[in-house]
Amino acid sequence: MPFGQLVVGSPGAGKSTFCDGMHQFMGAIGRQCSVINLDPANDRTNYPCALDIRDLVTLEEIMADDRLGPNGGVLYALEELENNMEWLENGLRELDNDYVLFDCPGQVELYTHHNSLRNIFYRLQKLGYRLVSVHLSDSFCLTQPSLYISNVLLALRAMLQMDLPHINVLTKIDKVSAYDPLPFSLDYYTEVQDLTYLMPSLEAESPRLREGKFSKLNQAIANMVEQFGLVAFEVLAVENKKSMMHLLRVIDRAGGYAFGSAEGTNDTIWQVAMRNETSMMDVQDIQERWIDNKEAYDEAELKEEEEQDKLRQAQAEAAGTAASSVGDVARQLSSSGIKVTRKKK
Numbered sequence: 001m002p003f004g005q006l007v008v009g010s011p012g013a014g015k016s017t018f019c020d021g022m023h024q025f026m027g028a029i030g031r032q033c034s035v036i037n038l039d040p041a042n043d044r045t046n047y048p049c050a051l052d053i054r055d056l057v058t059l060e061e062i063m064a065d066d067r068l069g070p071n072g073g074v075l076y077a078l079e080e081l082e083n084n085m086e087w088l089e090n091g092l093r094e095l096d097n098d099y100v101l102f103d104c105p106g107q108v109e110l111y112t113h114h115n116s117l118r119n120i121f122y123r124l125q126k127l128g129y130r131l132v133s134v135h136l137s138d139s140f141c142l143t144q145p146s147l148y149i150s151n152v153l154l155a156l157r158a159m160l161q162m163d164l165p166h167i168n169v170l171t172k173i174d175k176v177s178a179y180d181p182l183p184f185s186l187d188y189y190t191e192v193q194d195l196t197y198l199m200p201s202l203e204a205e206s207p208r209l210r211e212g213k214f215s216k217l218n219q220a221i222a223n224m225v226e227q228f229g230l231v232a233f234e235v236l237a238v239e240n241k242k243s244m245m246h247l248l249r250v251i252d253r254a255g256g257y258a259f260g261s262a263e264g265t266n267d268t269i270w271q272v273a274m275r276n277e278t279s280m281m282d283v284q285d286i287q288e289r290w291i292d293n294k295e296a297y298d299e300a301e302l303k304e305e306e307e308q309d310k311l312r313q314a315q316a317e318a319a320g321t322a323a324s325s326v327g328d329v330a331r332q333l334s335s336s337g338i339k340v341t342r343k344k345k
Contacts, residue, residue, distance in 0.1 A: 004100035009136030011106035021238040040077040145202040174237035195222035
């Protein structure tokens with residue numbers, strides 16, 4: 001049964017960077033992974049592209065032939081893919097049971113009210129794919145209440161539209177410490193707690209937001225989000241192994257991968273950690289790691305990586321020495337006329 005991630009999010013949220021980092025991380029833990037580019041405007045991918053929608057249709061062709069703008073061209077391209085699903089299905093068959101990352105376009109219409117993307121992945125679910133929608137938002141939105149509430153609404157709409165197991169992620173969390181201090185701790189934002197506490201900060205952004213009609217609208221939005229009770233966020237620093245490991249564990253649980261067979265018997269340290277409950281970081285750990293004591297954690301993790309590198313180098317040298325010693329003994333016995341044979345089982 002193949003598994004996959006549908007990576008969506010606004011432009012600049014880090015979708016392609018996420019796919020590249022996740023592809024590399026899966027390679028490190030021994031999981032076969034392929035990335036499929038579904039963005040007809042993305043002609044330069046950092047990751048090895050197993051399947052590219054630009055082989056079917058390009059944005060430049062659509063804009064020239066049908067006189068559409070960039071946004072309309074992307075929507076048309078996804079409609080074209082929906083009508084040519086055989087192309088995608090045949091490409092997926094060649095990937096066998098690889099874990100698949102779908103790098104989607106950044107147009108929010110595709111996963112808020114346009115049906116083509118949803119229909120495409122419904123078809124893939126019927127083929128047996130177990131998919132998780134991973135919605136990325138730039139953590140810069142935490143610095144402005146209006147941006148944060150907008151991202152919460154966008155995440156909620158995407159969850160209702162895509163109708164898939166869904167994980168919302170605040171990316172670039174390692175940059176938050178460089179912004180102005182947040183009025184609340186990180187767990188307030190990740191758990192999407194009572195938004196009414198954010199109203200004073202929201203009204204401080206603009207005098208117009210203090211007017212009666214806007215104040216009522218803000219309160220109505222806060223109540224609606226609370227009534228649904230669906231939105232929560234994970235955090236991610238894509239270059240940090242522990243952060244990536246935590247997020248992948250959350251995604252694996254949402255999609256059911258965590259309840260299947262292990263990756264293999266020759267487990268690396270990261271494979272063992274992926275199945276270790278203690279590797280799950282809670283929000284307070286992330287708050288301390290990325291905001292309160294970021295520099296201390298950076299230094300400690302750097303030292304840990306250096307020690308692990310030294311340990312791996314020592315193990316490699318020891319293995320090489322042992323192999324050399326065995327070879328020397330075999331040569332000495334051979335020169336003495338003693339024939340060394342391997343016992344058959």
